[in-house]
Amino acid sequence: MDVHGDDAAQLLAALGGEPAHVLGSSGGAQIGLNLAARYPERVHTLVAHEPPCIELLPDAAEQRAFVEGVYDTYRREGVGPAMRKFEGAPISLNVPDVAALRAGPVRVVVGVGEAST
Numbered sequence: 001m002d003v004h005g006d007d008a009a010q011l012l013a014a015l016g017g018e019p020a021h022v023l024g025s026s027g028g029a030q031i032g033l034n035l036a037a038r039y040p041e042r043v044h045t046l047v048a049h050e051p052p053c054i055e056l057l058p059d060a061a062e063q064r065a066f067v068e069g070v071y072d073t074y075r076r077e078g079v080g081p082a083m084r085k086f087e088g089a090p091i092s093l094n095v096p097d098v099a100a101l102r103a104g105p106v107r108v109v110v111g112v113g114e115a116s117t
Contacts, residue, residue, distance in 0.1 A: 001094045005034035012042045019044035026050055026091075033096035033108070040104040049111045052092040067092045 008031060012020050022043050024032035029051035036043045054063035074082030101108055 001030065001034045001091070002038070004031040005038050008032075008035045009039040009042050012039075021045045021047075023047045024049065024051075026052060029110075030091050030094055030096070033101065034094075036104065036106040036108060037097040037100040040100075040106045043106045045107040045109065047109045047111060050113065051096070051110065053094070053096060054092050055095045056098075064093065 008022075019041065020043055022032050022035065022045070024030070024046070026049070029048035030053065032043075032046045032048050033051060033053075036046045054060055054067060057063055070082055070085040070087050073085055074087045079087070
């Protein structure tokens with residue numbers, strides 16, 4: 001995740017250096033959280049739409065088991081069978097640095113869909 005955050009920070013620096021308004025959805029939201037925690041000078045506002053931060057959910061153990069099962073399917077049977085279960089283990093198991101996000105200057109807005117669980 002840090003590599004993605006580093007890449008995003010470098011891209012923002014190359015585009016002018018002003019703090020950016022960032023929108024990320026799903027895995028992109030996870031990358032945005034990493035960017036905002038580690039490079040707060042690059043981000044003015046982050047809208048993190050449905051970041052798959054399963055470790056922060058009340059049913060984290062159940063969600064983790066599902067993601068690990070999908071990843072195991074990918075390793076045993078390949079992409080097709082795993083995609084039928086949805087393969088997103090590395091991103092979904094990432095835990096954002098909540099303390100850094102709370103202490104930093106970046107405005108973080110987390111968005112979820114009305115029907116999302």
